[in-house]
Amino acid sequence: MEKITGLLKIRVKRGIDLVVRDILTSDPYVVISVANQRWKSRVVKNSCNPEWKDEVTIPMGDRDPNIPIGLAVYDKDTFTADDKMGDAKIDVKPYMEVIEKRLENLRTPTTIDRIQPDGDNCLAEESSIVWKDGKIYQDMVLGLRNVKRGKVEVQLEWIQPPNSSRRP
Known part of the structure; x- marks a missing residue:
């Protein structure tokens, strides 16, 4: 079992100008993939600019920071397979280097x-890593790949376990 050095909180904030996959709109949700684990956000009905405000916390240990975290957006369908609305990778290496x-x-x-x-x-645009109120955050807007348009806004936050003085 790997030693947990901290927790990486990923906040999936919102989608921006996502593609239409149904007749007039889409019912998007996000899937975050890390190694063999998957996390799914809630579905936002009838929106190409959804506000999820969902989060997942991932234990970090000996995980290689060079391996990006996967993000994919899907359109929820009732009677057929869900349609993919694009994907992106979350490059955590610069963030982990700051940690x-x-x-x-x-200040x-x-x-x-x-x-x-x-x-x-x-x-999709410049991303800043910021120290604020004793925590380190990175806000990023990811451009979706394999699709005509669409972006997803996410935020990273590092959480140090209470009994750990060691960071990665």
Whole structure:
């Protein structure tokens, strides 16, 4: 069993300009995949700009930060298989590198790093890693792949276990 060094909270905030998969709209939900685990958000009916405000907390240990976390958006269907509305990867490496620095007592808020969109990530715009009120957050807007359009806004937050003084 791997040692848990902390918890990574992923907040799935909202979808932006998602594609229509039904006649006039879609019933989207998000699936987060980490190794052999999957987490599913709630379904938002009749919206191409859904607000999920759902979250999942993932135990982090010896997991390789070079392996991105999978994110996929689907349209919920009643009588047929759910339609895929695009996918993205959440690149956690820059965030985990900041966590490893063990920053403390910074002014709040302080921007620690800025990550630019490039061919190695799915960022649709610049993403900032910020120290705020004793925690480190990264807000990101991910452009969906394998689809004409659509974005998903997520936030990462690191949670240190109470009995752990060690970060990754």
